[in-house]
Amino acid sequence: MKLKFRRGWIAAALLLAQGGAAEAHIVAARLGDFYMGALHPFTDLQDVILWTATGVLAGSLGASRGRWLILVFPLGLLVGLPLGRIFGAASAGLADAAMMLAIGLMLAAATRIPTSALCAISFGLAVMRGAANGADLGPDTDRVLFAAGLACVGYTIITLTMALTVVFRGTESDGSAPWRTIAVRALGGWIAAIGLMMASIVLAS
Template sequence: MIAASRRISIAIGVLFAGVRPAGAHIVSLRLGDFYEGALHPLTDLQDLILWISLGVLAGSLGAARGRWLVLVFPVGLLTGLLSAHVLGTFAGGPAVNACMTLLVGLLLAAALRIPTLLLCTMAFVLAVTRGAANAGDLVPQTDRLLFAAGLAGVGYAVITLVMALTVTFRETGSPMAWHGIAIRALGGWIAAVGMMMTGLSLAS
């Protein structure tokens, strides 16, 4: 028994002694320019609040109106990214983002049925400002085409998923059910956040 255990120990030792490093490595420490474009807005609280708020607003208006944002929002992000690259300016700022958050929150809280054209215009302007803002951290070595593809892809995914979840949640009950009240309450919280952001941006 002891001899067998000794032979097993020797065999394991020889096996591990012959192991060499696999030489595996991460393709890019920054996860690649595509993934950088996709992950960058998800690490920014302003992007998260505005994108989710807009998706909820579009979903609360119904699929027929909100579906246009599936195209309008990514195009707006690309437009903002391109304008920042060509013009060298970054649209928007803390005050603009805060006012947009406040506006979207108030529209949700009031349950206003805004026209599709107005919704698309708001979404496009918001997307342009956030697309330009996301261009602020680009370095000369960044592949802008891959970054833009990642940014547009995550914008499409977030808006589509949030809008779809809101539409599903909204249509599971009657108009007088608690589902609509919950969406309006969420709008009130978003408006409160926007108001605080506006105050902080004006005070700074």
């Protein structure tokens, strides 16, 4: 009798352990949507170019102006994410190309825009790219986790790119600062050229 009683307790304990393991597996699987949101922008060349260009633009204007993007850019991504089903692919592609061309020209010309204009450009860009990422969401995707991952990676890319640009440009007293400014302007020219090619492809299709 005691042996059967012990076997019953062992069987019950095994069932409870399996149930806990299954629940933990479900939670881990749901966390995959967070990582999908964080990695999804790296699958789109437009995200990589535009996010990097925005960070370089902010860094070229100085840390005091660019630091506002640490809040503005992730917020724009979150605002744009629910709008993913509204914009068409062609219109979004043309808007991305126009934004790429505009940011590239500002970098190439070393334009000193005010902080309010920088925040407006960055917010608008983030809304568009948030919508583009949201258009690829499936019905089973946890949108809260996806949005959290997207916002985190947006914050990280903008902050790191801006900080690296500030460090790269150096100070006015640094003798190497002029050629570094020229390098940033040359990068802006390449970004503008890519935006022009993208616009031509979208209009031709």
